[in-house]
Amino acid sequence: MATKKIFPTKSSASLTPWLGIAFIIILIDQLTKITITRTFALGEEKVITPFFNLVLAYNKGAAFSFLHDAGGWQRHLFTAIGIGAALFIIYLLKKHSGQRMFSWALTLVLGGAIGNVIDRVLYGHVVDFLDFHWDGIGHFAAFNIADAAICIGAALFIIDELRRVNK
Template sequence: MAKSKKTFSSKPSGSLVPWLGIAALIILIDQLTKITITKLFTYGEEKVITSFFNLVLAYNKGAAFSFLSNESGWQRYFFTAIGIGAALYIVHLLRKHAGQRMFCWALALILGGAVGNVIDRVLYGHVIDFLDFHWRGVGHFPAFNVADSAICIGAALFILDELRRVNK
């Protein structure tokens, strides 16, 4: 009776293609929404949609919550480099862990968002934001975009995946 021989492979159990496809879809949606808003609005123009949500065309030369946006311009290259570096590292992680679904969903969303914002920095020198949530006309949350949303959802999935892994 011959025993079946188990072989171990260093190749991931899943493909990189679906994850890159998700990232590409995020980039496409992000860029299409930004192009649309820049065609329909002028800088600073605001349209009230609901009592808690407006569309507004805003430019962010900094990072999240306009961090470093008032600097002399060096931040554009700094945040572009960080975005490119993060994207390359995320592709490496996706290749290495392609079979881990929630982890890869998180990474694909973060990748799509990071590249979407890098495209803005390279093309325009700033990130285009347009989603403006607020509470009763006061306390506006900083404007953001589809890329930012994907990054936040990806980060939440990443944390959830880590918590799930720790609890096993």
């Protein structure tokens, strides 16, 4: 007698923890952005340490405000790129969910990409608020939790690849 599989297959079951982690990143990202936008006025700054401020900034472009003044079309382009990247990352996670470092990297990039896509869809810009600076050098571009997750994920990609090459 044939039986139906009631439980998910192994590949979809192993995808679940990674999607859960991505969801947590998205949640933290969105909660921090909501808190900042409700607490600060645009451009308002609060000094936290001699090298770190909180500041409310809007970024209509990509990393480091690339194309921020392009006229509005970039919102749709970066939204489409973010959605496309998220779909491709989910495919890769499903295919490679057993590779821990690679999956961590993918998950961090996924959570960050979706966090910023949500901003672009809801507000037309990405909310940034973390501002690091050094005397005499100036301010680093303001960023957010999603951006940090993407950067950490990219670093993990590099580490994972270097480990793979050295084997």
